[in-house]
Amino acid sequence: MLKDKHIAVYVTGGIAAYKSLNIVRELIKQEAQVQVVMTAAAQKFVTPLTFATLSQRPVITDNFTPQTSSDDFIPHIKLALWTDLAIVVPATANIIGKMANGLADDIVSTSLLATTAPKLVFPAMNTDMLDNPAVQRNLETLKTMGIRVIEPTTGFLAEGMTGKGRLPELPVIMEAIKKVFQPKPLVGKNVIVTAGGTKETIDPVRFIGNRSSGKMGLAMAKIARDLGAEVTLITTVATNLGGINIIHVQTADELMTHLQDTFPDTDVLVMAAAVADFKPINVADQKIKKNADNDVFTIKLTKNPDILKTVAATKKNQFVVGFAAETQNLLANAEKKLASKNADVILANNVSQMGAGFNVDTNRITLLQKNKQPETWPLMSKVDVAKKFWDFYLHR
Incomplete structure (x- = not known):
């Protein structure tokens, strides 16, 4: 060698x-x-x-x-x-x-x-x-x-x-x-990974977001790079990973725009980003000030586009991976997502469990495919989850 x-x-x-x-x-x-x-x-x-x-x-x-x-x-x-x-x-x-x-x-x-x-x-x-x-x-x-x-x-x-x-x-x-010097099995593959939680603007200083740290998506991108893939990372996380094309976004709309531009030329999409389901209908131009006469402030929200469903509907030969972060009824909700999103695989995790989900370095994944029994992985580091996923992809 x-x-x-x-x-x-x-x-x-x-x-x-x-x-x-x-x-x-x-x-x-x-x-x-x-x-x-x-x-x-x-x-x-x-x-x-x-x-x-x-x-x-x-x-x-x-x-x-x-x-x-x-x-x-x-x-x-x-x-x-x-x-x-x-x-x-x-x-x-x-x-x-x-x-x-x-x-x-x-x-x-x-x-x-x-x-x-x-x-x-x-x-x-x-x-x-x-x-x-x-x-x-x-x-x-x-x-x-x-x-x-x-x-x-x-x-x-x-x-x-x-x-x-x-x-x-x-x-x-x-x-x-x-x-x-070992062969890199993803050489020649174009991979898109999304990571982090989107931020939907309320006013110039406030936003609606979630607890996603982006660690799972970053791990997916790094391991794909190490296996030889050409990786594009679309992320809300401030990061600079060598050998990876990084596109920084904030909102679901920005994420959707960049995915629609890059998806046609990709081989694998790993949709690890935690996309906000709703966004404010109206965005204030200036900081919203507290009103002494009103203890309640109401924000009207509208649905964000279903990015995974929209993008996966256009796939030809691409392999599409979705994530399901749930707090209850994990398998039922993940199965529903697998059926409705046109994804090839759903990686589901219960974010209410200790050691899994947001802002930790470990995760416990259940992998779901159509017409196959769910496969539950033990608690492991997110880097090891990424390694196990790419090994699954290569040997599926």
Whole structure:
């Protein structure tokens, strides 16, 4: 699987740098072509000569010194174009911060900034450093950029304490590397995912909304992207996910407009957005003020369009997925929705149950299809729900 793959190994200045030697050795054993790049701090822990001996290539340590007489003086661009996969191991807080903020002041940071190939980051550091809000924020930024971050493990650390921050063992690292080169079964598929709760304007400062966080839809979009799909995310949630075309909307009408524009060219629609059923008939131009003589304020509402039903009615070969967030009579309401909306699948969940539904990281789904028995999934993370759904789609 790794034969002749061009893998750039970026080693930064943490004590776990010595463990990168085993990674390079294993990559060479599996016939990958490996180019090691080291920061100045990394060279304090392991010499470039050791990596050069294992990789059978000179180690790149400088942005200005050519590696051979035939090389030019822009090694970071040359390396970026050569790379099929870039791995940062160990990834210190310093390099994580640089990558997250687009800083480029040495050979490692400039090369990574210029590289468009997939990137794997393996953080390894003291537990308190790892837990620092700045580091966590930077790691989240990397994830939104489409960079895969492999979580460190818990164990004995260099300073003598036990905690999270230890580099994963070699088999885990190699599995993550190999996964990058595994076939992506959704390549060539166009997927639309909607996410978040719509907001229907009352006046310039107020709206009618719901409790949807958009987490389920975002997970669906990210996993589809990771499986190779071209993903368009239409969402009310402020987000910036790397490798995904994002359209931000607020109201049901805006969502409907964008769906009608994009749906004809899609293969799969995942309608995870929580669309408001009603909207105000009249929208005030100015903020509505309280009236001392009137303790009751009435807003007249009208139905929003049934987006799922309207869009699914136009489908040809598209696969349409709806969601049913219920508080009672889950199966009866979901079955009714499946029959009336022209959807291929309904993913139903009881949002009144603990651990499922809005503003939590987990969900408990019942999948419904026409002429088949409902399939109930256990409580699991929304990311795992998304993985299970796409596996269902691929093997249905």
